[in-house]
Each structure stands twice: as C-alpha cells, then as structure tokens.
Amino acid sequence: xxxxxxxxxxxxxxxxxxxxxxxxxxxxxxxxxxxxxxxxxxxxxxxxxxxxxxxxxxxxxxxxxxxxxxxxxxxxxxxxxxxxxxxxxxxxxxxxxxxxxxxxxxxxxxxxxxxxxxxxxxxxxxxxxxxxxxxxxxxxxxxxxxxxxxxxxxxxxxxxxxxxxxxxxxxxxxxxxxxxxxxxxxxxxxxxxxxxxxxxxxxxxxxxxxxxxxxxxxx
Numbered sequence: 001x002x003x004x005x006x007x008x009x010x011x012x013x014x015x016x017x018x019x020x021x022x023x024x025x026x027x028x029x030x031x032x033x034x035x036x037x038x039x040x041x042x043x044x045x046x047x048x049x050x051x052x053x054x055x056x057x058x059x060x061x062x063x064x065x066x067x068x069x070x071x072x073x074x075x076x077x078x079x080x081x082x083x084x085x086x087x088x089x090x091x092x093x094x095x096x097x098x099x100x101x102x103x104x105x106x107x108x109x110x111x112x113x114x115x116x117x118x119x120x121x122x123x124x125x126x127x128x129x130x131x132x133x134x135x136x137x138x139x140x141x142x143x144x145x146x147x148x149x150x151x152x153x154x155x156x157x158x159x160x161x162x163x164x165x166x167x168x169x170x171x172x173x174x175x176x177x178x179x180x181x182x183x184x185x186x187x188x189x190x191x192x193x194x195x196x197x198x199x200x201x202x203x204x205x206x207x208x209x210x211x212x213x214x215x216x217x218x219x
Contacts, residue, residue, distance in 0.1 A: 002107050004159035005216060006134075006150060006182075008168035009112035009119060010045050011190030013094055014126070017042055018086040019079065024056070026075040027068050033057065042191045046170040048113045048143035049073070076118070090126055091189050093209030098131055100213040107157045109134035111149035111166065111176070116140075133157050145175035150182055165216055171200035183219050185212070 010016045021038045028035040036056045044052040049069035050062075057065065079085050101108060110132050112119055116139045123129040134156040136149035154164050166177035169190020177184035178201040186197030186205045194205050204215050 001163050002157055002159040003105060003216075004109060004134075004154060004157040004164040005101055005106045005212075006109040006111050006136075006153050006164065006166050008046060008166075008170070008173050008190075009110055009114055009122070011169035012091070012167060012173075012187055013110070014088045014090055014122060016088040016122075017045065017191070019076070019088060020045055022086075023072050023075040023079065027053075027072040028057075030071050030075075031064070031068060045191050046113050046144055046168070046172045048138035051143045052113070073115070080121075088122060088125075091209060095126075095128075097209040097212040098128070101216065102131065104213060104217065106216065107133045107159065109136065109153045109157060111136045111144075111153060111173075113138045113144065144170075144172040145179055147176055147180035150176060150180035154180070154182070165219060167206075167212065169197075171196050174200035174202045177201070185215060 007013050010020065021041045024041045025035040040056060044055050049072055050065050053065040053068045098108060108131055110119060114137055116137050119135060119137050120129060134153040136153050141148040150166060154161060161181035165183040165185050166173055167185045167187060169187050170192045174184045174186055174197055184201050184203045186202035188194050188205060188207050197205060206212055206215055
C-alpha cells in the first residue's frame with residue numbers, strides 16, 4: 001500500500017498571509033464594511049471562501065457571503081494581473097523536506113482551501129507542481145474540516161488512511177485528518193498555535209520542516 005503525505009498550502013507550504021489579508025480587506029471595502037483585523041483574517045485561512053467570510057462577517061446573509069467570495073476572487077485576480085502580489089515564499093526547509101520524503105518513497109499531495117487555478121499557479125511558480133500526485137481544492141470539495149479532500153487524495157494515490165498523513169498549520173487541518181482517519185501532523189510556523197493544533201487532535205507537533213521526514217518515518 002502506498003504511503004501518502006498530504007500538505008496544506010497557505011501557512012504550511014507557503015507564507016501567503018499578506019496577499020490573503022490584502023484581498024480580504026479589499027473585499028470588505030467593496031461592500032463598505034469595516035475590514036476584520038489581520039489577526040482575525042489569519043484565523044480563517046484554510047477554510048473555503050464562503051465559510052471563511054461567514055466566520056468573518058457572521059451577521060451577513062448567506063447570499064452576501066457568496067457575493068463577497070466572488071469579490072475576493074476578483075481582488076486577488078486584480079492583484080495578480082497588476083503584478084501587485086507580494087512574494088509567497090516557501091517556508092524554510094519545505095523544499096528539502098519534499099525532496100527527502102520523495103526519496104523515502106512517500107507520495108505527496110495537497111489539500112487546500114485555494115482554487116484549482118490559484119494552487120496551480122503557486123506550485124508552478126515554485127517549480128513544484130509535478131511533485132504532487134494528487135491536488136485537492138475548494139473548487140471540488142466541501143470546506144475543511146470535511147474529510148472529502150483527504151478521502152479522494154487517498155483514493156487517487158492508491159493509499160489507505162493508515163498509511164497517510166495530513167500536514168497542516170490549522171485546527172481545520174487536524175480535524176479533517178481525524179475525520180478521514182489519517183495521522184494529523186501540526187506545524188508551528190503557520191496560523192494556529194500548538195495548543196490549538198493539539199486540541200483539534202494533532203498526533204504530532206513539528207517545529208521545523210526539516211523534522212517532517214523523521215516524524216513521518218516514525219508513524
């Protein structure tokens with residue numbers, strides 16, 4: 001049975017918080033609402049857009065959340081088209097961890113609240129698109145922590161829950177992992193605290209990407 005390591009994207013593979021915050025601020029400005037704090041925005045990174053906006057604007061109507069999600073997409077696209085996106089660097093040690101996991105025989109995947117297009121562009125920018133055998137996004141699945149992304153990733157990779165791990169920086173990732181019956185590996189360089197990751201069911205907490213190969217081999 002294949003072994004599969006599935007990564008979250010924002011906050012786990014790449015540091016994209018500046019662009020997410022700017023696009024969300026533009027979204028709220030478009031409907032003349034006070035934007036959330038950047039801390040509040042970081043808290044919802046990982047959710048799909050509509051649930052994220054419902055969390056940030058709980059007094060809004062569902063139809064408004066859908067409209068705001070489209071506004072967010074337009075804002076992000078405009079930033080990309082105008083060359084105004086901030087760099088979204090890989091976190092320290094991530095590329096080396098990917099190399100080491102592949103060398104050890106792990107298949108790799110991504111499960112993210114991003115769109116198909118956004119994920120493809122980001123991975124291609126970093127020369128990583130072809131390193132992942134399965135890519136699961138918000139375009140085709142319910143939002144985390146629903147297990148659908150992981151369930152399809154496991155099926156596409158020919159793996160099993162017991163031979164798979166979810167690597168992420170938020171409680172949504174940890175809860176999704178447990179819902180799918182896979183190992184939950186929390187990383188501390190993202191947007192939720194170690195305590196929150198443990199409370200959501202993290203089986204392991206990793207302080208640096210260089211630790212990931214050894215932690216996964218120990219599962």
